[in-house]
Amino acid sequence: MLRRLCAIAIFAILLNSSLTLAAPKKPQQPDKYPPSPLEITTPDPLLRPSANKEPLTEEEQQTLASALDELNQEAATKLQAGDKVTAFEIWNRELSLRRYLGTLPEIQALSRVGAIAWNQNDRQQLYYITQRLQAIQTQILAPKIIAKQGVNLESLQTLGEAYQNVRSPEDALEVYNQILTVARQQKDPAAELANLKIIAELHLSWFDYPKAADTYQELFNLASAQGDRISELTYLRQLAYIYQQGKQLQQAINALNQLAGMYTDAENLTKLPELKLAIANNYESLARENPNLLQEAFNNYQQAYTTAWESQQFVLAAEALQKLIVLYRSQGQIDAALQTSQILVETQAKAYNYYGLMQAYDQIGQIYLQQKDYPQALSAFQQGLQLAQQLKHEESYFAQQIKKASGQ
Incomplete structure (x- = not known):
């Protein structure tokens, strides 16, 4: 759809826009490398001498294209044979x-060659190619060119992809933002959406979480306005992930809660336990500075357990219970920790997690030891030892705990 934008209309809009399309580029790393072989103009046998003054005919272009394809193949062969220097010399000629x-x-x-240079970790070649791409960008966005031909959106789109291949995100983002501006001015929602997605992914791939969050929020707003529920869920998941990675825990909680509120069908309901666990974890982290939030952590761990049990996701249910036990013990609520530990035993059994079951018995034994209830501690450690013997793991540890509980 981008290709069908009217060049004359675009030019009229861009002239009235505050967007600076042809801002001069500052040369990157000047004088670090020799002059670019892509800018050295020497006679080449594949070109007639007057090629710079008179455009090639269609037949000459076809002949040249075939010859250049052969050069590309020759360079690829040289690289495969391990002759990287000669390969890039041939590619530079091409x-x-x-x-x-x-x-x-x-x-x-x-x-194409930029992607190869990146894979070969050839910084000098990447510099030459990026420099040439920047020169092309300045050329195609020059006011005289726009006035005569309009904005070549196909070239801009391809230019953005090329910048991605040479891992130049700032240049790529500049190009895609230019295209986005045109799309919005032309009221082209499909083009706007396509470029917003690219911009969001670029920010995220380069770990610019604040800008990624802003762009995904725009995408979410567009999806909401269009009633596109599937996209809404997708963008909310991305927002929750971004906020989590950026350590913006309250924003992550807000996104996760919003996501949980949209999980109403049977398929998505099974995802609720994980969401509740993530929310509870974030509240627990925030409670280190604001203890008032600890109750929210308790509430969400309990909801995680309940929803996991109801959907028979016993591994997740056990994880939520374990988190609750740690919280109860940290708050001195030993009776609640014991009751929850007994539920954990049942849950680990349903999950067929015998290693987790063994640990649950150990946890119960340690709590009873702390209370000096030695008979109950002994019983828990004995059950743990039975599992340890079956698993052939931690047998000596449980034997030692039994001695401790027996007063030996």
Whole structure:
């Protein structure tokens, strides 16, 4: 749909826009590398001498394209044989000549070789290619070009992809934001959505969590306005993840709660226990600075257990119970910790998690030891030893605990 934007209308809009399309680029790392081989103009046998003054004919372009494809194949063969230097010398010749076939073929070739340079960790080659891409960007967005031809959105889109291949996110984002501006001015919702997604993914892939969150919030708002529930859920999950990664725990809780409120069908209801666990974990972290939030952690761990048990997700139910036990003990609520530990035993049995069951008995034994209730502690450690013998794990540990509980 981007390709069908009217060039004349775009130009009229851009002239009235505050967007600076042809801002000069600052050269990156000047003087670090020799002059770019992509900018050295020397006669080449694949071109007639007057090629710079008179455009190639269609037949000449076809002949040149075939020859350049052969150069690309030759370079790939050299690289496969381990001759990286010669390979990039050939590719640089190819890239220098691709511009005679037009802007789009040149960008596509730069993108292809740029991806190879990245995989080869060739910073010098990446610098040359990025520098050339920046020059093309300045050229196609020059006011004179726009006035004559309009904005070539296909070239801009390809340019954005090329910047991604050479891992230049700032340049890529500049291009996609330019396209996004045009899409919004043209009231093209499909183009706006497509570019917002690319921008969001770029921010996220480069760990710019604040900007990623802002963009995914825009996407969520668009999905909500369109009543697109599936996309709403997708963007909320991304927002929750981003806030979590960015240590914005309250925002993560808000997104997770909003997500939980949208989980109403049977398929999504099974995801509630994990959501509640994540919310509870965040509240527990926040409670270190604000103890008033500890009750929220308790509430959500309990809801995580309940929803997991009801959906027979006993592993998650056991995880929620274990978290509750730790919280109860930290608050001195020993009776509640013991009662919850007994439920944990039943839950681990239903989950067929015998290692977890063994640990549950150990936990019960330790709590009774703390209370100096030695008979109950002894009983728990004996049951733990039976499981340890079956698992052939921690047998000596439980034997020692039994001695301790027996007063030996």
